[in-house]
Amino acid sequence: MHVSSRPTIKEVSKIAGVSFKTVSRVLNNEKHVSEETRRRVEEVVARLNFRPSHAARTLAGRKSFQVGLLYDNPSPYYIYHVQTGAQQRCTELGYRLLLQPIDSQSPDLVSNVLALIDETHLDGLILSPPVTEATALLDELDRRGLPYVRIAPGTRKDAGLSASMDDVVAARELTAHLIGLGHRRIAMIRGLESHASSADRLAGYRAELEAHGIAFDPALVVAAENDFASGAAAARELLALKDRPTAIFAGNDDMAAGALATAHESDIDVPGQLSIAGFDDSDLARAVWPPLTTIRQPVHELASAAAELILGGAAPQPRVTLEHKLMVRASTGPAPR
Amino acid sequence: MHVSSRPTIKEVSKIAGVSFKTVSRVLNNEKHVSEETRRRVEEVVARLNFRPSHAARTLAGRKSFQVGLLYDNPSPYYIYHVQTGAQQRCTELGYRLLLQPIDSQSPDLVSNVLALIDETHLDGLILSPPVTEATALLDELDRRGLPYVRIAPGTRKDAGLSASMDDVVAARELTAHLIGLGHRRIAMIRGLESHASSADRLAGYRAELEAHGIAFDPALVVAAENDFASGAAAARELLALKDRPTAIFAGNDDMAAGALATAHESDIDVPGQLSIAGFDDSDLARAVWPPLTTIRQPVHELASAAAELILGGAAPQPRVTLEHKLMVRASTGPAPR
DNA sequence: TTGCGCACTGCCAGCGCTGTCAAATATGGC
């Protein structure tokens, strides 16, 4: 197919005047190669722009230098940052990252992933939510002894490698911010059950209310599906309540944006009559008007830390927790009287 | 590394009672295998959940069943849809898609891509804007005879495979929509020079103005960088003009959202005092308030068509053009008098 | 001088498949 085809390790070795095994040693940074030889080989490699065949290394060696990233999240923003965070770190460490969207609800999840592993000889796997919660998959990976790391795991938090932020604490901070502004009827639009963070954020919200002696009112919690449309619908429901909330805490920015649109639609001033807060600090948070008060979730850094954990074998601590940050913007303000 | 390691083609053949070459034939859907034998082999393959090693097939055969997707676009929305569109089609056709972010401005672009090709034995490449415009890369790919397809190419539109929409016509339609609402002073926020579509959209805008006998005013064209912040800044500049425009056509939705935020900031009613339109119909278009009038760009379908073109060798027409659609929403309205 | 350890290098098998070609078996025509 190629007109001019790639050089092979043997051609490099011929030109450098050494055995092809020696070239292999240089490429893999093994010791027991004299400085002189190494220099000569490297010079030829650079001149020919030689790159060893990934397929051949995988087949011959015990490592494939490939890691998979599994995701099943409809938010382009989230996916994008998970991808770039993980990819950067993997590239730096000399690994290739295989980006693999997958249906985490499919009954074939486990066999699909095993097929991927067998096909590509993956060295490890990075799981992002909600794939992180597929316990059948985790069991099978454990059984196989295939290393994996989870980003923001909800279940089995104490097992295995993971990189996460503290959703409960973050939700408490956000709730505290609203309470501090004088709000007492604070509603919550909670996200998908399949995402463990939804429950954590709800828990943080409840805990903070209780800490301030505010009774938890189940009528103020409405479920939605992590997207704009369902967030808008949930807000409609909340605003139709006889005793309307003065603030809405949405489980993510997409739902918060939906709630904001509902407020605009109903000519309710934000934050004058209603405060709205989101979670994630996605691009959306700054793009809507007024810009959203939200929690900055370090998605990029979480993914990067996950890659580090699984590749930098030296990992002393199997669990990394990164800092979130409350971003106060114009969508929240003092409670109306 | 694996506790229980993958089965190989030889084990499958032993169980099925045939030579491993016959199993290979079944896996590759070759003819000259009796129905009876095929059935028996397939049954064993399914039972063992056997998947042929990608590395071995690549090494032994002349195809790698891998296609690369190169991108260098900061918009998560665009990337996400390009990825999913291409990936779906590739998966259906039995290919693996390698998602590869890359710096299209780097002086090492060509050698980086060649390294990727050599390492992975890529069968073909899908280029998305602005990588599509890297002529040095195109030349090198041509020289190598490596098949590639471009999504929305700006240069060399008549060469090679490509999938695109008509940016000029779309921009004309959007401009006509604004003119039809009575607008005469219509500003344009143009996007990055490195994206060929920016120039096409500007050209469409100019052409439609001229078709309606409206003089083109260079003062009404401001450059920005395809993102929210630069769009907001550009709008500030436009609204500071003594003879302020009554409508702003932004080269993409991100910049339009920025312009919208600027309007909100300055307490300018949209669309009462100012109409704003975007381009792309990204998630953002529906998430902001008021929702943006924009052009729906079939990103997913373009990527899918590109994958089809490069893999479905049967492609009779090397160039595919897909339909866009004018989405009229609430951000545009009659010109104020 | 001999012997031994160590740093360096080369040889070869083999990873799990596909391509090629030859062998075995089935099919058809007369």
Add this chain to the structure above:
DNA sequence: GCCATATTTGACAGCGCTGGCAGTGCGCAA
């Protein structure tokens, strides 16, 4: 029933590398 031809199957090399191991040459202690 026999040969020519088509269909089905198998044997084997080899893709481009790594892993294991067997050298080779040199310095240094005995």
